[in-house]
Amino acid sequence: MSRIIGSPDVFAAIADPTRRAILNLLSQGEQPVKQIAQPFSMSLPAISQHLSVLCEVELVTQRKKGRQRFYRLNPEPLKQVSDWVAHYEQFWQDKLDVLGNYLEDNP
Numbered sequence: 001m002s003r004i005i006g007s008p009d010v011f012a013a014i015a016d017p018t019r020r021a022i023l024n025l026l027s028q029g030e031q032p033v034k035q036i037a038q039p040f041s042m043s044l045p046a047i048s049q050h051l052s053v054l055c056e057v058e059l060v061t062q063r064k065k066g067r068q069r070f071y072r073l074n075p076e077p078l079k080q081v082s083d084w085v086a087h088y089e090q091f092w093q094d095k096l097d098v099l100g101n102y103l104e105d106n107p
Contacts, residue, residue, distance in 0.1 A: 010077045011084075013057045018042070019050050023059060026073035033069050 014020055018040065025036055037047040051071055054060035061072050 010057045010059065010080050013053050013059060014078075014081065016050070016053075019054055022047075022050055022054065023073060026060060026071060030070050030072040033071065036071060 014023070021039070022036060025031065025039070033044065033048060033051065036051070037044050040047060051060060051062070055062060055071075057077055058074055059077050061074050062069050063072075064070075
């Protein structure tokens with residue numbers, strides 16, 4: 001799977017623990033930015049920057065209602081991550097199978 005340099009990168013977006021925590025919060029449903037910011041000890045502008053990164057890679061969508069912005073999880077881009085991990089999951093399963101066979105043959 002190739003990635004274009006300079007393009008929005010789901011892997012880079014989820015590398016940050018704060019953004020992963022935001023995604024976890026949004027997995028519970030749509031929330032306004034102030035509610036998203038409550039569990040974090042950082043400024044509202046900092047949370048907004050994290051949300052901006054997540055929106056850029058389309059992991060999060062936003063809608064405006066009056067003066068409030070509501071954010072919602074869009075899990076589709078995480079399929080890239082799942083596909084990448086699945087490749088390595090098979091690799092490690094094969095290695096464990098070989099190890100298991102070796103241990104059975106050499107008690």
